[in-house]
Amino acid sequence: MRRRAELYYQQLDALEVLRQQVRRDLLAESRKHNATKLLRQIPLIGPIRAALLIALIQTPHRFRSKRQLWAYSGLAIRTQGSAQYTYAGGQLQSSKKSAMLRGLNENHNHDLKAIFKSAATRATSCAGPFQDFYQALLAQGMQPSMARLTLARKMAAITLILWKKGARFDAGHLKRQAA
Numbered sequence: 686m687r688r689r690a691e692l693y694y695q696q697l698d699a700l701e702v703l704r705q706q707v708r709r710d711l712l713a714e715s716r717k718h719n720a721t722k723l724l725r726q727i728p729l730i731g732p733i734r735a736a737l738l739i740a741l742i743q744t745p746h747r748f749r750s751k752r753q754l755w756a757y758s759g760l761a762i763r764t765q766g767s768a769q770y771t772y773a774g775g776q777l778q779s780s781k782k783s784a785m786l787r788g789l790n791e792n793h794n795h796d797l798k799a800i801f802k803s804a805a806t807r808a809t810s811c812a813g814p815f816q817d818f819y820q821a822l823l824a825q826g827m828q829p830s831m832a833r834l835t836l837a838r839k840m841a842a843i844t845l846i847l848w849k850k851g852a853r854f855d856a857g858h859l860k861r862q863a864a
Contacts, residue, residue, distance in 0.1 A: 711736050720745075723847050726854035727840065728813045729804045738844065741797045745849040751842040758801055759793030760838050789834075805837035814856040815840070 715721050715736030724735040748754040755761040771780045808815035809829075815836060822832035839859060847854060 708733070711740075715739055720848050723851060724844060726847065727843060728815055728854075729808050729811065729840075730844070734800055734804060737796065737800055741794060741800075742848075745845050748845060751838075751845055754841050754845050755838055756790055757794055757797065758841055759789055759791075759795065759798035760801065760834065760841060761790045761793075763790045801837040801841050802833070804840055805833050808836060808840075809833060814859055818859045 712732055715732065718739050720739055721732075721735050724730050724738055725732065730738070742754075748757065752761065769780055770777050772778070805815075805819075809819050810816070818839065819832055819836050822835055823829065827835070843854070843859075846852065
């Protein structure tokens with residue numbers, strides 16, 4: 686048993702050296718992209734998160750709107766309705782019933798979702814514009830889990846705006862809008 690533990694610790698030591706080397710290579714490669722400077726303006730998007738966003742999204746022009754990025758990131762709310770249309774008086778009419786919410790979409794990029802969710806979770810405990818936004822949501826009576834999801838979606842939308850337009854981060858982007 687002791688020998689097996691020693692082997693595991695040797696493997697762990699070797700992997701730690703490899704992890705540091707890969708981290709340096711990732712950061713060196715991300716510095717070659719202009720988007721790194723744009724994304725690093727966003728609070729809580731550090732060098733690693735910026736590099737991962739560049740690697741996973743590749744180009745912001747893949748997404749026509751923030752809703753497409755939310756769906757790709759697993760932050761879109763999935764709705765389901767079986768009665769969108771009804772027959773009334775022999776004619777097909779749109780139903781008055783609203784679609785039922787069924788949670789977040791399941792087919793998504795898990796790494797991208799982890800980036801935005803972890804940044805939103807971290808933002809709830811770090812002072813700054815994102816924490817103020819989060820506290821405002823809680824003050825309006827929103828549940829903490831929904832407020833974190835809203836914050837993650839807001840961070841994704843800001844990421845897309847800055848990257849597409851080459852703009853600078855402005856806390857004014859955090860204004861509450863209809864999602």
